[in-house]
Amino acid sequence: MYHLVCVHCGATYTSDQIIYTCNRCGHLLTVEYDLDSIDVSRSEWNRRPISVWRYRELLPVQGEPITLQEGGTPLYHLKNIGKELGLPELYAKHEGMNPTGSFKDRGMTVGVSMAWELGMSTVACASTGNTSASLAAYAAKGGIPCVVLLPAGKVALGKIAQALMHGARVISIRGNFDKALEMVHELCISQGIYLLNSVNPYRLEGQKTIGFEAIDQLGGEVPDRLVLPVGNAGNISAVYKGLKELEALGFIDRLPMMTGIQAAGSQPVVRAIQQNLDVLVPETAPETVATAIRIGAPVNAEKALVAIRATGGTAAAVTDEEILAMQRDLARKEGIGVEPASAASVAGVRKLAEEGLIDKDERIVCVVTGHLLKDPETVIRQCEPPIEIDADLHSLLSVLR
Ligand SMILES: Cc1ncc(COP(=O)(O)O)c(C=O)c1O
Numbered sequence: 001m002y003h004l005v006c007v008h009c010g011a012t013y014t015s016d017q018i019i020y021t022c023n024r025c026g027h028l029l030t031v032e033y034d035l036d037s038i039d040v041s042r043s044e045w046n047r048r049p050i051s052v053w054r055y056r057e058l059l060p061v062q063g064e065p066i067t068l069q070e071g072g073t074p075l076y077h078l079k080n081i082g083k084e085l086g087l088p089e090l091y092a093k094h095e096g097m098n099p100t101g102s103f104k105d106r107g108m109t110v111g112v113s114m115a116w117e118l119g120m121s122t123v124a125c126a127s128t129g130n131t132s133a134s135l136a137a138y139a140a141k142g143g144i145p146c147v148v149l150l151p152a153g154k155v156a157l158g159k160i161a162q163a164l165m166h167g168a169r170v171i172s173i174r175g176n177f178d179k180a181l182e183m184v185h186e187l188c189i190s191q192g193i194y195l196l197n198s199v200n201p202y203r204l205e206g207q208k209t210i211g212f213e214a215i216d217q218l219g220g221e222v223p224d225r226l227v228l229p230v231g232n233a234g235n236i237s238a239v240y241k242g243l244k245e246l247e248a249l250g251f252i253d254r255l256p257m258m259t260g261i262q263a264a265g266s267q268p269v270v271r272a273i274q275q276n277l278d279v280l281v282p283e284t285a286p287e288t289v290a291t292a293i294r295i296g297a298p299v300n301a302e303k304a305l306v307a308i309r310a311t312g313g314t315a316a317a318v319t320d321e322e323i324l325a326m327q328r329d330l331a332r333k334e335g336i337g338v339e340p341a342s343a344a345s346v347a348g349v350r351k352l353a354e355e356g357l358i359d360k361d362e363r364i365v366c367v368v369t370g371h372l373l374k375d376p377e378t379v380i381r382q383c384e385p386p387i388e389i390d391a392d393l394h395s396l397l398s399v400l401r
Pocket residue numbers: 102128130131198229230231232233234235236292293339341342369370
């Protein structure tokens with residue numbers, strides 16, 4: 001049993017209402033469960049395969065979900081990078097290993113299942129790429145038409161390829177992501193289309209399972225710090241909400257310090273934390289090589305600021321050079337291939353460690369959010385091209401010498 005609640009004024013809405021923000025004050029909504037009526041134990045969860053749906057008692061979907069087998073992503077111990085940073089307990093949860101290559105799949109299995117249960121006939125989103133790739137795939141699986149709005153010229157190749165191939169109606173707007181989100185929100189409200197950006201409280205429910213899994217993979221231990229790249233700020237908010245629920249159920253007894261990392265050219269959340277602002281000041285011209293987090297007005301800022309402050313966490317910005325250097329380090333020192341935005345979380349840890357803002361004995365889980373193949377062009381630009389030779393052993397040996 002659950003309903004929707006405004007995070008600002010506390011107004012409540014029934015679970016079948018198609019609503020994204022509070023009718024009374026315009027603020028964000030969240031899903032509130034009657035936790036007393038939830039009858040499940042951690043050992044029961046542990047008997048099920050690790051996936052988003054292991055935690056179904058804390059998810060809003062009632063019937064059979066529309067699923068592509070999302071979640072259950074690997075948690076890697078970053079032994080080499082951790083050693084360099086003097087952080088022996090540094091981990092990366094590789095969300096690029098989801099069906100469409102990003103954490104968005106956790107949200108979309110829930111969000112598209114809810115669209116189906118609520119009887120919605122079309123779904124839509126604005127996207128810097130991953131949301132659209134994921135929505136297109138889950139909409140295809142559910143047989144629901146899908147419209148996606150992208151900022152023209154600012155979406156990585158792999159992500160556009162996915163949205164097109166999964167059959168979404170792909171529209172590029174001459175404007176940035178923030179404008180695209182504004183437009184798609186208006187479209188959905190006026191045309192009765194189901195909005196599946198992170199302003200949709202049901203979608204975020206799926207994403208909270210990242211935190212659940214990380215704890216299960218650490219043998220039930222809560223990490224000291226959870227570090228996430230921040231764009232629209234939905235993921236960090238979702239993970240915090242989920243962990244608060246685990247705490248309320250008595251499954252865990254403390255929360256990790258929620259730590260958000262943004263790109264230097266797009267860091268409104270970092271500024272709000274550093275300047276102790278109640279309300280975030282949007283970045284009007286966000287810019288970064290990490291196009292996934294090229295977002296100036298994060299819609300979930302209100303939730304994210306609470307997550308960071310309530311847990312004693314922090315926020316930090318990293319430059320594009322720092323992001324790309326960590327993308328290469330993850331690939332070459334750990335064998336983990338991620339897209340630039342994902343590398344931001346580990347780059348942020350490097351920065352915080354170098355500034356002495358992280359205790360060396362902390363157990364830290366970085367969420368690396370999307371796969372390397374999402375943005376092949378940025379990869380190719382950083383690497384030496386292949387060496388072309390004549391097809392004989394002599395030529396091969398001479399280039400290897
Ligand atoms: C790869 C990747 N990392 C991080 C983010 C940021 O997540 P959020 O918008 O939930 O803050 C996004 C998209 O938003 C993304 O696509």
